[in-house]
Amino acid sequence: MTWLWFHKLASPPHFYRIAGRWLPWLGWSAAVLGVTGLVWGLVLAPSDYQQGEGYRILYVHAPSAWLSTFTYTTMAVSAAVGLVWRMNVAHSVSASCAPLGASFTFVALATGSLWGKPMWGTWWEWDPRLTSELLLLFLYLGYMGLRSAIEDQTRADRVCALLAIVGVVNVPIIYYSVEWWNSLHQAPSVMKFGKPTMPASMLVPLLMMFAAGTLFAATMVLMRARGEILRRERVGTWLEAAVGESVALTGEKR
Amino acid sequence: MEAFLTWLAMGKYALYVWSSFGLTVAVVLLNIHWARRSFRDASEVARRRLAMRRSDQ
Amino acid sequence: MTPRQQRMTLVLGVVAAVALAGFLALRAFQNNVMFYFDPTRVAAGEVKPGQRFRLGGMVVKGTLVRTPGTMDVRFAVTDYRHEVAVSYTGVLPDLFKEGTGMVADGQLDASGRFIATQVLAKHDEKYMPPALSKSLEAGKAAAAEAAAGSQP
Structure with a gap:
C-alpha cells in the first residue's frame, strides 16, 4: 500500500527513530551549504551595477523570507493533518514550526529594513508586501502565545x-x-516561473543559501518535534529506551 | 591587507551589510541553542515521569 | 460521511471561507492597499490639489534637473501614458536615477505640479555585475551607431 509510509510516520516511536536518523545528515549538509553560500555571496560573487556591494543583503534576506512562508505552510498543513487524522505526531511538528518561523520572519523584516534604508530611502513603509509579512510575524506570535496559554x-x-x-x-x-x-517592494527575481533576472555568478550562491535555509529549517523542526513527542508520550517501553539513550547522550556532553 | 579593508567597507554599505549578516547568523545560532535546550528539557520531563511511575508501582 | 471526511470538509470549508472574506475585504479597500497612484490616475483627476497622496512611476530620461548649490531637484514621472512634473528638496536615495522607478509622497499644487516631501526609489528586481552592464550598454551603443551609419 502506498500510504504505508504515512501511517508509519504517524506512529511516535517510528517518527522519533526516523527523525533521529535524518538529523545529522540534514544538519551537516545545511552547515556545509550555508558556510559555502555565505563565503561565496560575501566574497566571490560580483557586485551589482545599481546597488554596488549593498545588494549582498539579498543573500540573507531572500532565504529568510522564503523560510518564513515555507515554514508557515508546513505548520498549517501539518496542523490540518493533525486535525483531520487526529494525529499527535502532526500536531508536534506543527508546534515545532512556530519558533523557527517567527525568528526568520523577524530576520526577513529586519534585513529588509536594513536594505531599504540606503536603497529605497526608508526603513519602513506600509507597503502591501511589508504589511502582510508583518502580519505573518503576528500570526506566529499569536500561535505561540495561544499554545502556551x-x-x-x-x-x-x-x-x-x-x-x-x-x-x-x-x-x-x-x-x-x-x-x-502597486507596491514599493520589487517583484521576485528568482522565486517565480520563468528565467531569474540574475546572472549565474550571483544566482548560484543565492540558490545555495535557499537550500541551506530549507535544510536548516528541517533540522530545527525535526529536533523540536522529537522533544515534543517525548513530552507527550505517556507509556511504552520504547520511551524508556529513547529517554535512557538521550540522557546518556546529554550526560556525555556535560 | 588593503583588499581586505576594501572588502570590509562593502562600498559605503558596511553598516547595513554587516548588521544584516550578523543578525542572521545570531538568529541561526540562537535557534540551534533553543532547539537543543527544548529537546533536552523534554527528555528530562519524560525521564522524570517514567521514574515516578516506576516508584509508584 | 465518516467523521474524518467531515473534519476534512470542515478544514477545507474554513480555508475557503477565510479566503473569500479576505478577497472581499481587500477588494473593498483596494485604494487603501495600493501603495501609490500612477500618473494616469492623477491625469484622470482622482486627486485634488492639496490632497496628500503617493505618486509612483518611472523617472523620465533627460528630465532630472538639479539646481546647483541647493538640494532642489525637478524631474518628470511617467507610466508611459501620462506624465507628472515633480519638485523636491532633499536627499535622494541611492537607487534613484533617470529611467528607473520611484515613489514620492506629497501633493499637487494649483498648476498640477507634484510637490514631494519624500522621494523613495523602487528597485526593478534586476541584478547584474557592473562589467556586464557596461558591455551591454556598449553593445547597445554600437548597434545604434551601426543602425544610424547604415542609413543614407
Whole structure:
C-alpha cells in the first residue's frame, strides 16, 4: 500500500527513530551549504551595477523570507493533518514550526529594513508586501502565545491548528502582493516561473543559501518535534529506551 | 591587507551589510541553542515521569 | 460521511471561507492597499490639489534637473501614458536615477505640479555585475551607431 509510509510516520516511536536518523545528515549538509553560500555571496560573487556591494543583503534576506512562508505552510498543513487524522505526531511538528518561523520572519523584516534604508530611502513603509509579512510575524506570535496559554494539550492542539489554518490565507497574499497592487517592494527575481533576472555568478550562491535555509529549517523542526513527542508520550517501553539513550547522550556532553 | 579593508567597507554599505549578516547568523545560532535546550528539557520531563511511575508501582 | 471526511470538509470549508472574506475585504479597500497612484490616475483627476497622496512611476530620461548649490531637484514621472512634473528638496536615495522607478509622497499644487516631501526609489528586481552592464550598454551603443551609419 502506498500510504504505508504515512501511517508509519504517524506512529511516535517510528517518527522519533526516523527523525533521529535524518538529523545529522540534514544538519551537516545545511552547515556545509550555508558556510559555502555565505563565503561565496560575501566574497566571490560580483557586485551589482545599481546597488554596488549593498545588494549582498539579498543573500540573507531572500532565504529568510522564503523560510518564513515555507515554514508557515508546513505548520498549517501539518496542523490540518493533525486535525483531520487526529494525529499527535502532526500536531508536534506543527508546534515545532512556530519558533523557527517567527525568528526568520523577524530576520526577513529586519534585513529588509536594513536594505531599504540606503536603497529605497526608508526603513519602513506600509507597503502591501511589508504589511502582510508583518502580519505573518503576528500570526506566529499569536500561535505561540495561544499554545502556551491553553493548559489542556488536546484543546491547545485543536485551537492552534485552527489559527494556523486560517492564517495560511496570508501566504499567497504575501507572495502576490507585489503583483496585485502597486507596491514599493520589487517583484521576485528568482522565486517565480520563468528565467531569474540574475546572472549565474550571483544566482548560484543565492540558490545555495535557499537550500541551506530549507535544510536548516528541517533540522530545527525535526529536533523540536522529537522533544515534543517525548513530552507527550505517556507509556511504552520504547520511551524508556529513547529517554535512557538521550540522557546518556546529554550526560556525555556535560 | 588593503583588499581586505576594501572588502570590509562593502562600498559605503558596511553598516547595513554587516548588521544584516550578523543578525542572521545570531538568529541561526540562537535557534540551534533553543532547539537543543527544548529537546533536552523534554527528555528530562519524560525521564522524570517514567521514574515516578516506576516508584509508584 | 465518516467523521474524518467531515473534519476534512470542515478544514477545507474554513480555508475557503477565510479566503473569500479576505478577497472581499481587500477588494473593498483596494485604494487603501495600493501603495501609490500612477500618473494616469492623477491625469484622470482622482486627486485634488492639496490632497496628500503617493505618486509612483518611472523617472523620465533627460528630465532630472538639479539646481546647483541647493538640494532642489525637478524631474518628470511617467507610466508611459501620462506624465507628472515633480519638485523636491532633499536627499535622494541611492537607487534613484533617470529611467528607473520611484515613489514620492506629497501633493499637487494649483498648476498640477507634484510637490514631494519624500522621494523613495523602487528597485526593478534586476541584478547584474557592473562589467556586464557596461558591455551591454556598449553593445547597445554600437548597434545604434551601426543602425544610424547604415542609413543614407
